[in-house]
Amino acid sequence: MSTIERHQYDVIVIGAGGAGLRAAVEAREANLRVAIICKSLFGKAHTVMAEGGAAASMGNVNEKDNWQVHFRDTMRGGKFLNHFRMAELHAKESPDRIWELETWGALFDRTKEGKISQRNFGGHEYPRLAHVGDRTGLELIRTMQQKIVALQQEDGKKFGSMEANIKVFAELTVTEILKEDGKITGVYGYWRESGEEVLFEAPAVIIATGGVGKTFKITSNSWEGTGDGHALALKAGANLVDMEFLQFHPTGMVWPPSVRGILVTESVRGEGGVLTNTLGERFMFKYIPDVFIDKYADNEAEADRWYLDQDNNRRPPELLPRDEVARAINSEVKAGRGTEHGGVFLDVSKRLSAEVIKKRLPSMWHQFYELAGVDITKEAMEVGPTCHYVMGGVEVEPDTAAAVGVPGLYAAGEVAGGMHGSNRLGGNSLSDLLVFGRRAGMGASEYAKSAKRVPVSEKAITEAAARAQAPFSRTGGENAYSLHAELQEITHNLVGIVRTGAELEEAIVKIADIRKRSANISVSGGREFNPGFHLAFDLDNMLLVAESTAKSAVLREESRGG
Template sequence: MSRHEMTGNEMSGAASGGLERHSYDVVVVGAGGAGLRAAIAAHDAGARTAIVCKSLLGKAHTVMAEGGIAAAMGNRWPEDNWEVHFRDTMRGGKMLNNWRMAQLHAQEAPERVMELEDWGALFDRTDDGLISQRDFGGHKYARLAHVGDRTGLEMIRTLQQRAVALGIDVFMECTITELLQGPATGEGPAPVSGAFGYWRETGRFVVFEAPSVVLATGGIGKSFKVTSNSWEYTGDGHALALRAGASLINMEFVQFHPTGMVWPPSVKGLLVTESVRGDGGILKNSEGERFMFDYIPEFFKAETADTVEEADAWYEDKKNNRRPPELLPRDEVARAINSEIKAGRGSPHGGVFLDIASRRSPEFIRKRLPSMYHQFKELADVDITKEPMEIGPTCHYVMGGVEVDPDTQESAVPGLYAVGECSGGMHGSNRLGGNSLSDLLVFGRRAGDAASARAAGTTERTPISEDDVQAAQREALAPFELEGGENPYAIQGDLQQQMNDLVGIIRTRDELTQALKEVQGFKSRAERLSVEGHRQYNPGWHLALDLRNMLLVSECIATAALERTESRGGHTRDDFPMTDDSWGAKNLVLRLDPETREVTLAHQELPIMPDELKTFFQAT
């Protein structure tokens, strides 16, 4: 059902000034890879399912995941299997991952990739006709199923086509601002009863009634000044879940992708896929030095080349030679690039050089990296078949998110599920490249199945409180009530600058303390937000509503980063530069106090890994 197709009762209500309402078994918020896969699973299980997306269908940020889908299919290297993929994932996350999620992900990813192919995805092929798989940082074997460097786009196209063919209702350009809940049935949070939102075009409000809601809203990157993320990534799912009574974990771990564009300024932060390094690209500083050999951590020395000759040989015989240091996990590479720039060995525009022109033929580059070729040619007037790219770290991904059950993806709020980047636990302190797309597929399906099962088992639905609906409307309209107040664009600009400067790649106690002070000041300013005009076509109003989420999530990131007095994965403390084993067995959990509505923090022990899985780490 499109937004222009209403039932008779809904049309009558709209004409008389009533509130638009819809009723479903499962409502999925977000139409990226996770949301689409969850909706397909829920529909296939028999649930009346709707997708609500902030943008247009097909425009989700999943399209920016270009390199491939990590799955131990063994098409390139028969030695690869789920156990090796599981081990790589846990080691990449510095063992802070939820072991059960990492296990399920490694075991089920190959089947989810084959499922995509059955639905029409057109993967690149090996000479034997199998799905081609490429190398990526942190993975022992080449295991990323890919479509050139446009894998995310092909994945979205395939899932979108599947959802439309199944007749799943899609509500496009509709933003959810509040989760609706019934009365509490015990000591925990009250169960979900639906969601409240508005049409971005008209400003009209809409209510979705559903006993199961799946959050698939993506990440938080628009809280940072330099980011690869698109405009939708304002932490909506994180904040919605937190306000409903769920908890967030691992929020201190923000991944700064090593390679984003640094020039021209209009595209600063735009992603440069890891496929460039996976296909042979090397990193050099302004002195022409291939500097990554100076930054190999002890943990990876046994598997990483320490000479140029050894690294080059790896591309010809991957089983018998150690991999290039450019293919270390993303957190290690990002820190190395940051160190070179700070040491004065950066490129003219504040980055370093990524060179594939000297390593591969123009034909190879244009075939394997068509998007990157066109991106640099059109946006920076750089021909990557002839000259190196200027790149630098960019805020890319948050490992932290809603704490969920690993098998069902259900949060502490009954009936509320979270999947994809807005869920936490799967990636620990650092995500390996390629694990994102397979994460979306594996846990999207699981969340959809679980959400459908809950809806089917709900004999009597919790009614939506009209008082809650009225409160949500007042909250949304508040920026129109004040004249001459704060400009939402000014607050967002200040927030992005402070998060970039104080909660970036390298952190200190003093800077994090200052960041929290600044965020509190921004929250005070946000209470006096003012927007002009009407609800129709009003981007200033949209940002005013998004700001509440960005400020809450930014506070959570800074709070957890201040508490974790060590460096691990995507969290680096200049005043605590070493990894501390005492921190390696616990998560930091963030909640909202139900009385004061203030952010609280607690330490929580990690789930204990079974002995049979521990044996996978005994061999290199």
């Protein structure tokens, strides 16, 4: 019998962002024992970086809004490749999830009438994003953590231990999902601080690990976005869908180099910010697709009037879906009309007063002032596309969030595919987390209650341990940092916003070569506080994701999304 650290739970949640925490709450309220495993510190999930708001058709600012319009906007934004049932459930249930969050203590901005305020965003016909300044994701995580602590306090009073039914395991990396006879039995991982290995046994596992941005050179994602959940699910036998569709957010910071890729919220454009090139041209009027021409103004006068009279004027083209804006910026830069640092200008200072900017966009003001020395109340921001979100992910059953073909496995949030089609609308991610996090928690709970527990075999533990120890058993092998840098150059140059068949084929060959070399990665030193050890596992996941993306993209010959 193995002597490694062991834990037994009913449901394991991998990831402590919005989807993971919402799933954990649902499973705990079904009277099940839940383990939350997170790669970083609790509260540091990438959800905190979501700024603009959560999309929900509450109709607080424009009563014409409803779930059908939200559904239509989502499908149109995704170029009608969305899984229609996921988009339908999302549009119908988002308002309830926002109101629920408020009952748990979320402090949303208010309208003059005292309702939850909602702002305009690209691709949404009506003001739809419930927001907390430009720090909405941070408030969502704060509220969800508060809810979990409240549940733990209930358990403390009832069972004498706050961790009786829900426990957080922070700074722990999951290396694989374990199965016996085709069914989930648990997960294997290690503590990032000590390197010691851990076994978790449970009949149901929910993957809520977020995105894949660190596969790319320029990204808005945090260091955690290494595609862990995508790779874990694929290795466990699940399907990945829509992996060719990566969203490059049109506005990331461009200068200085140390902050390149950091997100500049779409709220800046929602509040009236305009995009211009180095000639001073408001260039987005040249890039309105035919499918959107009836909804978007083709001249500055009408676009400006829209801010005062939205019923009788078309929207500014700066509020087109993100894929359209990112391609437009990319085209301007390639045509030589970009800044010397490879971006364009985004200016909100001519639309709003300094006082209003600091009130509505406090994080943006602070971010540019501290990191770039730019006062956005007086001057324009320099922005350009940054790898932001992956629409592709685990194929799931919409109503239960169950991974297709793997009993006991569930996925929610960015790691799940289908909901957003070929392009996600801004704001749909936060409401997606809540809607499908809840559904994943419900589905996993129902499964765990009825499933017969299957013990993890000693053979499975031995094999998992050997794979975890492998990088230390090699000497003079490849360096994980060098291979990661090579991978990022390949994806940046060959699998970016604009793709060609020849470049994608080249990328596939080069990624395969790195995968072959990565099998010989060696790690020096001990297990404690060893970042090279961590990257060895992260890189394996990123290579699998990059290969999936390139191979999917080469088969998709028409241009949709991005």
